[in-house]
Amino acid sequence: DAGITQSPRYKITETGRQVTLMCHQTWSHSYMFWYRQDLGHGLRLIYYSAAADITDKGEVPDGYVVSRSKTENFPLTLESATRSQTSVYFCASNPRDRAYEQYFGPGTRLTVT
Amino acid sequence: SQQGEEDPQALSIQEGENATMNCSYKTSINNLQWYRQNSGRGLVHLILIRSNEREKHSGRLRVTLDTSKKSSSLLITASRAADTASYFCAVLHAGGTSYGKLTFGQGTILTVHP
Numbered sequence A: 001d002a003g004i005t006q007s008p009r010y011k012i013t014e015t016g017r018q019v020t021l022m023c024h025q026t027w028s029h030s031y032m033f034w035y036r037q038d039l040g041h042g043l044r045l046i047y048y049s050a051a052a053d054i055t056d057k058g059e060v061p062d063g064y065v066v067s068r069s070k071t072e073n074f075p076l077t078l079e080s081a082t083r084s085q086t087s088v089y090f091c092a093s094n095p096r097d098r099a100y101e102q103y104f105g106p107g108t109r110l111t112v113t
Numbered sequence B: 001s002q003q004g005e006e007d008p009q010a011l012s013i014q015e016g017e018n019a020t021m022n023c024s025y026k027t028s029i030n031n032l033q034w035y036r037q038n039s040g041r042g043l044v045h046l047i048l049i050r051s052n053e054r055e056k057h058s059g060r061l062r063v064t065l066d067t068s069k070k071s072s073s074l075l076i077t078a079s080r081a082a083d084t085a086s087y088f089c090a091v092l093h094a095g096g097t098s099y100g101k102l103t104f105g106q107g108t109i110l111t112v113h114p
Helices: none
Strands: A004-007 A010-013 A019-025 A031-038 A042-051 A054-057 A064-066 A076-078 A087-094 A108-112 B005-007 B010-014 B019-024 B029-037 B043-050 B055-058 B061-066 B071-076 B085-093 B102-104 B108-113
Touching (some): A004 A087, A010 A019, A019 A087, A042 A064, B043 B055, B043 B061
Antiparallel strands (some): A004 A019, A031 A087, B029 B085, B055 B061, B061 B071, B085 B108
């Protein structure tokens, strides 16, 4: 199906475990973003990418790692999950020529116990 | 710190009434966008207004931008129960990178009662 998908949709993991959240888009958009959404903080940018192999930190990058070997995929890895990383994670993308309107995936609800 | 600050945090109205949400920001912007989020879903782009625009319409939506006051308003006219959602403003900073990074506000929760 066309669009932007995230997997898994729900994940429960334990403190200290490594977790990877997947994001896949079928539009060949250049730009991709990872946000976390927490009550009282709105959406905060974790990492973003302008193209394959080009990534940069956002507002809250600590504890996260990203890669982008292919344009359509932008996985987010929590190297050693902490309870403070319990959140809803959203992936988004936008094409270079659409004045920065972003298209969001459905989100992944992550619980770290 | 968050650029977009929204007011009110929650708004409850009856179907058919108008809903107005406000957004303030701190520094110069390239554009300001409004998004809607239904419960448990991702955000959906509603409308974008550029820094050199003062007003924009899209269906029942009307957005205004006052760069001198660093504020924007989203008006939803003749609201429907289906408009119940959280609404977020997001700003693209002026003079920033070309990556299109947005800074989001904390959102306004709109409830429209049938």
